[in-house]
Amino acid sequence: KMSRALAASPAEARDDPAWSALVAGLEATERELLAVFERHGITRIAAMGMALDPNLHQAMMEIPTSEAEPGTVVQEIQAGYQIKDRLLRPALVGVAKAG
Secondary structure, eight states: OHHHOOOOOOSGTTSSSHHHHHHHHHHHHHHHHHHHHTTTEEEEEOOTSSSSOOTEEEEEEEEESSSSSTTTTEEEOOOEEEEEEEEEEEEEEEEEOOO
């Protein structure tokens, strides 16, 4: 959820002294959370540009496009995670379909 908060913060917020501390805090918290995940063997599932794998990805929508092969992940809505070989949460993705 930290990445969503950072993505939603406007670019000018980084220059505004009132908001820059909040943005810096969010970035530091996200780094620490990812470090804890890594220490415990939790990894993010690769999604973008990969072929849809129903064991790792949950297709939420089909996106008509001619820029990618049908069945290829073209949008990651929510990151997925696994611990070693066990799925914790599938990646929620948008998949290309023939336009």
